[in-house]
Amino acid sequence: MRTIRYHGIADELRMRVSSGAYAAGRVLPSESEMSAEFGVSRVTIRKALEILRDEGLVDARQGFGWFVAGKQVRQPLGRLATIEDQMRDSGMQPERRILEFVFEKAPRDIALVLATPHVLRVSRLNTADGEPFALVTVWCPADLAQHLSRADVERSPFYELLEVPLSGASQTIGADAANTAEAELLHIPLGSPVLRCERITSTTSGQVVLVSRHVFPGHRTEFVVDLPYAQPSIAPSGLRLVD
Amino acid sequence: MRTIRYHGIADELRMRVSSGAYAAGRVLPSESEMSAEFGVSRVTIRKALEILRDEGLVDARQGFGWFVAGKQVRQPLGRLATIEDQMRDSGMQPERRILEFVFEKAPRDIALVLATPHVLRVSRLNTADGEPFALVTVWCPADLAQHLSRADVERSPFYELLEVPLSGASQTIGADAANTAEAELLHIPLGSPVLRCERITSTTSGQVVLVSRHVFPGHRTEFVVDLPYAQPSIAPSGLRLVD
DNA sequence: TACCCACACTTGTATTAGAGTTGTATACAT
């Protein structure tokens, strides 16, 4: 029985990659160097590398080289899109359905954080391909939201509509059971697990301008968080959407 | 292994910026000075600087120069405060009860991530003031854990025991219903909502050295995430759909 | 004093060129 060489080479390379011999974010030796090292032709090396690419371990860019996939700390921030953008890219159709759009007197806890009693409250349901995946309520000080219409918030994310420079946010994530209203809107059984999030967004001057509460059905959604440990500097951190 | 020069230069500059070597009110040396210092062309220096700009560390104005971007976070915001941290901060006495401490053959998904079949698995129950609040299972490559004892992992957090430089982690957070074993250990009803987290911790060289799964009872736990200079676009993301 | 302007220096952008890399195809040997 003949042994197929590029299978063995793929095994060897897989070992090196997953053992960290080739660090993430850096580049593997070129196909030519490897063909010299293993004493085989470039074509054979490529076949081995393509196996690893199919497995998602490595990737390549023409003219650049092969590199360890995953953890690409290099290009993240500029391209980070909203979850809706990413869904659009993967062929799904995200939609926002506005359930409520009212100027009103805020509940006490909200009024406390926003430092004003008069707010705009927007409740909406986010869907992907018709299936709901998020139930969101946003509170915003009324004076900042005077110029907003129901059509505005249906069309654009809230963050693009406010004409103030946003600086940062603090967010809590917890698990809870769905109540009756949530269960009905999200098409899930009453009492099934949901992710319950609250986010408080501030301007650069420190004023809190947005409080939002999100409910996600637990069976379809998941948060991904990157935790920079030793290197605070590479901290485009916070929340990130990965595949 | 080949390295791209501007990657290394970006790393060096990132170090200087975040260590405060340049932090003084105004600026970095000009591109020309740097290209002389590193012995590379201005284009290469620019590529490195543009990486740092994408990360939000520095910025530039034409005709003026490069400067450290506002709000330099010294201590990692964007770091995730775990429940244990919160409890410690609020004066509670956290305890760890080790349920299992075994060297064994890893399940296939874990073996794949850790790139080794031989692992140490530690299951423990975290309590605060006697009440359980977290059920944790940690897998670690056996060769890295040889020197660890059951007493060690009971006393200290796992990441303090490993003698390798940790770089960061990626974590997923989802909601689920408690199964029978979890319900019993956590003193909660069967099927009640829990936070289910998986954390993958890597060394600075990119090797994965820890995989841990955490189960938190939903009624008393919550994650807090700070988004330091949150671009508006990040805000609604960090969430992904699972199938 | 108040204003204007030239000058040096900076970043932003574009072009050229060379070497090195992956992507792809073809022909040939085992």
Next chain:
DNA sequence: ATGTATACAACTCTAATACAAGTGTGGGTA
């Protein structure tokens, strides 16, 4: 079917150079 050898296209990286455009400084002028 598998592997080798070769050639070429397309792309990236880096260097070198040039120029446009913005900033800060200082000196001259009214």
